[in-house]
Amino acid sequence: MLQKxxxxxxxxxxxxxxxPVQAWAAVVSKMRYSSSPTxxxxxxxxxxPVKFKDVKQGDAIVVNLEAAAAKELRExxxxxxxxxxxxxxxxxxxxxxxxxxxxxxxxxxxxxxKPDRIVLDIYxxxxxxxxxxxxxxxxxxxxxxxxxxxxxxxxxxxLAPDSGYSVRPFSGAIDKNGRGTLLKAxxxxxxxxxxxASYFDTSGWIxxxxxxxxxxxxxxxxxxxxxxxxxxQPQIMKDLAYNGSVMLPTLGVKLPVKGIxxxxxxxxxxxxxxxxxxxxxxxxxxxxxxxxxxxxxxxxTAGNMRLDKNSVVVSAHGANAKVLQQLKAGDxxxxxxxLGSEAADxxxxxxxxxxxxxxxxxxxxxxxxxxxxxxxxYGRAPRTAIGVKKDGTVILLVADGRRATSAGxxxxxxxxxxxxxxxxxxxxxxGGGSSEMVLNKKILNNPSDGRERAVSVGLxxxxxxx
Numbered sequence: 001m002l003q004k005x006x007x008x009x010x011x012x013x014x015x016x017x018x019x020p021v022q023a024w025a026a027v028v029s030k031m032r033y034s035s036s037p038t039x040x041x042x043x044x045x046x047x048x049p050v051k052f053k054d055v056k057q058g059d060a061i062v063v064n065l066e067a068a069a070a071k072e073l074r075e076x077x078x079x080x081x082x083x084x085x086x087x088x089x090x091x092x093x094x095x096x097x098x099x100x101x102x103x104x105x106x107x108x109x110x111x112x113x114k115p116d117r118i119v120l121d122i123y124x125x126x127x128x129x130x131x132x133x134x135x136x137x138x139x140x141x142x143x144x145x146x147x148x149x150x151x152x153x154x155x156x157x158x159l160a161p162d163s164g165y166s167v168r169p170f171s172g173a174i175d176k177n178g179r180g181t182l183l184k185a186x187x188x189x190x191x192x193x194x195x196x197a198s199y200f201d202t203s204g205w206i207x208x209x210x211x212x213x214x215x216x217x218x219x220x221x222x223x224x225x226x227x228x229x230x231x232x233q234p235q236i237m238k239d240l241a242y243n244g245s246v247m248l249p250t251l252g253v254k255l256p257v258k259g260i261x262x263x264x265x266x267x268x269x270x271x272x273x274x275x276x277x278x279x280x281x282x283x284x285x286x287x288x289x290x291x292x293x294x295x296x297x298x299x300x301t302a303g304n305m306r307l308d309k310n311s312v313v314v315s316a317h318g319a320n321a322k323v324l325q326q327l328k329a330g331d332x333x334x335x336x337x338x339l340g341s342e343a344a345d346x347x348x349x350x351x352x353x354x355x356x357x358x359x360x361x362x363x364x365x366x367x368x369x370x371x372x373x374x375x376x377x378y379g380r381a382p383r384t385a386i387g388v389k390k391d392g393t394v395i396l397l398v399a400d401g402r403r404a405t406s407a408g409x410x411x412x413x414x415x416x417x418x419x420x421x422x423x424x425x426x427x428x429x430x431g432g433g434s435s436e437m438v439l440n441k442k443i444l445n446n447p448s449d450g451r452e453r454a455v456s457v458g459l460x461x462x463x464x465x466x
Contacts, residue, residue, distance in 0.1 A: 025067045025068055025069040025093045025094075026046045026047055026048045026049070026050045026065075026067060026068045026069070026116075027046065027047045027068070027069050027070070028044050028045065028046050028065070028068055028069070028070035028073075028087060028095060029045045029046070029047060030044070030045040030073075031043070031044055031045075031073045031075055031085075031087050031097075032045075032075070033075055033077050033085070035077075035079055036149030036150065037124070037149065037150060037151055037404075037407075038123060038124055038125050038146040038147075038149055038150060038151045039121050039122060039123045039124060039125075039146055039149060040077065040079050040081060040082060040121075040122045040124075041119060041120070041121050041122075041149075042075070042077075042085060042097070042099065042119070042120040042122070043117050043118070043119050043120075044065075044087065044097065044117060044118040044119075045115065045116075045117055046068065046116045046117065046118060047116065048116055049111065049113070049116055050065050050066065050067065050068045050111070050116070050118060051065075051066040051067070052064060052065050052066065052109065052111070052118055053066075054107075054109045054120075056104075059083075059100065059101045059102070059103060059104055060098055060099060060100045060101065061097075061098075061099045061101065061107055061120065061122070062096055062097070062098050062099075063096065063097040063099075063109055063118065063120060064090065064094065064096045065090075065094060065095045065096060065097070065118065066094055067093050067094065068093075068094060068095045069089070069093065069095065070087050070088070070089065070095040071089075072086065072087065072088045072089065073086070073087040073088075074086050074087075075087075080102065081101055081102055081103070081105055081122065081124060082099065082100075082101060082102070082122070083100040083101060083102050084098075084099070084100045085097075085098075085099050085100075086098050097118075097120065099120065099122070101122070105122050105123055105124070106122075106123040106126065106127055107120060107121060107122045107123065108120075108121045108123075109121075121146070123146055125144060125146065125151050125405075126144060127144060127145055127146055128142075128143070128144050129141060129142075129143045129144075129145075130142050130143075134192070134193075134439070134440075135164075136163055136164030136165060136463075137159060137160035137161075137162055137163025137164060137165070138157065138158070138159055138160070138163055138164075138165055138192065138193070138461065139157070139158050140155070140156070140157055140193075140439055140444075141154075141155075141156040141157075141158070142154070142155060142156075142444075143155075143156060147407065147409070147413065150380075150407040151404075151405055151406055151407055152399060152400075152406050152407060152408075152409065152413075153399070153400045153405060153406040153445075153446075154397055154398070154399045154400075154417065155397070155398045155399075155400075155437045155444045155445050156395065156396070156397050156398075156421065157193055157195075157395070157396040157437070157439070157461070158393055158394070158395055158396075158421075159393065159394040159395075159396075159461060160393055161391060161392035161393060164463060164464050165192055165461040165462060165463060165464060166461070166462050166464050167229065167234065167349070167394060167459065167460075167461060168212065168349070168459070168460055168462055169197055169198075169210060169212060169217075169349070169351050169457050169458065169459050169460070170185060170186075170189050170191070170194075170457070170458050170459075170460050171185065171275070171456070171457065171458075172185050172204070172454060172455045172456050172457065172458060173185070173204065173456075174188050174189065176275070176276065176277035176278070177204055177206070177217075177261050177262075177275055177276040177277055177456075178204040178277070178456070179200065179202075179204045179454035179455060179456050180454050180455070181452040181453075181454055181455075182194055182195075182196055182436045182438055182443075182452060182455055182458050183436075183438050183441070183442075183443055183452060185458055186438050186441075186458060186460055187441050189460065189462070190462060190463070191438075191458075191460030191461060191462050192439070192440070192460075192461045192462065192463060193396075193437070193438060193439040193440070193460070193461045194437070194438050194458045194459060194460040194461065195384050195386075195396050195398055195429065195436065195437050195438075195458065195459055196384055196429060196430055196434045196435060196436050196455045196457070196458055196459075197351055197353065197384075197429050197430065197455075197457045197458055197459040198210060198218065198351065198352070198353055198429070198430060198456060198457035199353060199430045200430070200455065200456030200457065203262070203263055204456045205259075205262040205263060205456070206218030206260075206261065206262070206456055206457060207220060208220045208224070208226070208351070208352035208353050208354075208457075209224075209226055209240055209242055209339060209350050209351075209352035210350065210351060210352065210457065211347070211349065211350040212348070212349055213348060213349075214348070215273060215275070216244075216260050216271070216273070216337055217260065217261055217273065217275045218260055218261060218262075218352075218457075219242035219244065219257070219259065219260045219337075220241070220242055220352055221241055221242050221243065222241060222370065222371050223238075223239045223240065223241040223340075223369075223370065224238075224239075224240065224241070224352055224353070224354035224355070224370045224371075225237065225238040225239075225240070225352070225353070225354045225355060225356040225366070225370065225427050226240050226344070226350050226351055226352035226353070226354075226427070227349075227350075227351045227352075227353075227386050227388075227427055227459075228343075228344055228347045228349065228350050228351075229347060229348050229349040230343055230344070230346060230347035230348065232348075233392060234388050234392055234394050235388055235425065236356065236358075236359075236386075236387075236388055236425035236426065236427045237341065237343070237344055238356050238359070238366065239340070239341075240339040240340065240341060240344050240350070240352060241339065241340055242257075242337065242338075242339060243337070243338050243339075243340065244256070244257030244260075244271065244335060244336065244337040244338075245257060245335070245336050245337075246269060246271070246314050246333065246334075246335055247333065247334045247335070247336055248323070248327065248331070248332075248333055249332050249333075250327070250328075250331040250332055250333075251323065251326055251327070251331075253323055255269045255314075255316065255320055255323060256269060257269055257270075257271055257335065257337070258270065259271070260272075260273070261273060261275055261276040263281075264280075264282050264286060264315050264316075264317055265317070266317055266318060267317055267318040267319065267320065268286075268315075268316065268317050268318075268320070269314065269315075269316045269320050270314070270315045270316075271312055271313070271314055271315075271335055272305075272307055272312065272313040272314075272315060273307065273312055274307045274308055274309045276307060277307065278306065278307060279304045279305060279306050279307055280303070280304055280305050280307065280313055280315055281304055282303040282304055282305070282315050283303045283304075284301060284302055284303045285303070285317060286301070286303065286315060286316055286317040286318075286321040287299070287300070287301050287315075287316055287321040287322075287324040287325045288300050288301075288303065288305045288313050288314065288315040288316070288324070289313070289314050289324050289327055289333065290305065290311050290312075290313050291311060291312050291313075291314060291333045291334065291335065292310060292311035292312075294332060294333070294334050295329075295330055295331065295332060295333060296327050296328065296329055296330065296331045296332075296333045297311065297329060298329065299324070299325070299327055299328070299329065301321075301325065303315075312335060314333075314335070351457075351459060353427060353428060353429045353430060354366070354370040354372055354427065354428060355367045355369075355370040355372050355377070355411065355427075355428055356370070356425075356426075356427060356428075357385060357387075357411060357414055357415040357418060357426040357427060357428055358387065358415050358418050358419055358423050358424070358425050358426035359425055360424065360425070361390075361419065361423075361424050362419070363412065363415040363416065363419065364415075365411045365412055365415055367411060376428075376431065377411065378410075379410065380401060380407055380408035380409055380410055380413075381401050381402070381408045381409070381431050381432050381448075382398075382399060382400055382401035382402060382408055382431050382432055382433070382435035382445075382447070382448045383397070383398070383399045383401070383408065383409045383411075383414050383428065383431040383435060384396075384397070384398050384399075384428075384429040384430060384431055384434070384435045384436070384437075385397045385414050385418060385426055385427060385428050385429060386426065386427050386429060386459070387418045387421065387423030387424075387425065387426035387427070388423065388424060388425050388426070389422045389423060389424055390424045393422070395418065395421050395422070395423055395426070396437070396459070397414070397417070397418065397421070398435050398436065398437040398444070398445050399414065399417075399435070400435070400445050400446050400448070401431075401435075401448055402448040403446060403448065405446075406446075408448075411428060414426075414428065429459075430455070432448065433447060433448050433449040433453040434453050434455050435447065435448070436452060436453075436455075
């Protein structure tokens with residue numbers, strides 16, 4: 001029995017000696033690389049998870065792999081930042097990856113699973129995130145990042161709930177409806193900072209719901225999302241669709257509102273407020289009535305009726321104009337308007353755009369349901385977006401695009417970065433050549449047109465009055 005016991009012990013010892021290294025160490029089966037505008041990526045394929053530690057040795061990056069066996073592998077990396085790449089044994093049960101650089105670069109090493117890999121990213125660009133406090137609860141961050149192999153530059157403003165600034169939209173044309181450059185308008189109105197906001201057409205026609213201090217400045221009858229401030233609490237609300245009617249009880253008629261503060265077109269009913277400018281700028285091929293305190297006070301077929309802060313003007317064309325012509329001064333009349341949400345109807349501020357990007361802390365890009373045009377919904381472009389954190393902090397983000405230094409973003413990518421910034425909800429604003437951020441009377445980003453594009457609506461941060 002004793003001899004048999006010793007025999008098995010000898011056999012077991014021999015087997016352990018003869019077993020290949022793979023029996024007690026992970027195996028590096030392959031080394032490969034790829035390059036992109038922002039980085040060189042070196043990948044080691046392993047057959048199981050491996051512990052690693054990276055160190056800098058002069059201009060070389062060394063990644064030590066514990067309990068990992070590998071034969072010597074050399075990769076011919078044809079890239080100006082790389083001198084040589086070699087994976088070699090480091091003792092019996094360890095290996096190391098040595099990457100010699102032509103000059104010092106930023107890098108990151110991390111593990112991936114399913115399948116198991118060790119990844120070394122060496123960056124061409126400076127991946128950085130620099131934040132500067134602006135005082136009174138406002139801070140600005142410049143973020144340059146590697147976005148899955150593409151460069152991206154972002155400008156971010158974060159406004160604390162108890163800040164010394166209020167958030168308000170304003171016209172690009174400063175004191176009337178129309179278009180103008182963001183920097184000029186923000187400076188003229190005294191904004192600390194501003195970004196572009198609503199969609200618009202070339203005439204300055206606001207495309208989106210816009211309400212400020214209880215006054216309607218623009219409308220959109222498609223169900224879309226909006227930035228809303230109700231009871232001084234900022235939030236993003238979805239599925240807000242404008243529905244308005246001009247009520248004429250004397251005639252037993254109600255006319256559907258088709259536009260607010262925009263050009264009157266065929267068979268139209270448009271409501272004008274003082275925000276539009278000094279007058280309606282309409283022609284004589286229609287009819288207009290002034291409504292004040294629930295009554296008709298003036299009727300005209302001459303067009304271009306004067307506007308003031310104490311009344312609204314309803315302007316119509318075609319069959320709707322003939323209805324207005326039947327009215328007399330003193331007849332009862334009113335404009336009823338709703339967004340289909342009691343909370344939004346009572347809100348101090350509604351600023352619509354779309355689509356929704358983030359809902360309850362998760363990506364939910366609603367381009368299809370909000371009927372967003374394809375040139376906005378798809379592809380990478382300069383982007384402007386707004387987000388709200390759980391604590392009420394407002395985030396404004398502008399990402400540059402169409403440049404070698406910044407590729408632009410898809411809406412999905414904007415949503416992901418908003419979540420990384422802590423947004424609980426987020427909304428897309430107008431983008432492309434309109435995307436712009438100003439702070440302290442300076443333009444921070446690089447508008448893709450090569451100059452400022454005249455916009456219809458900006459969103460500004462204004463010092464609160466004591």
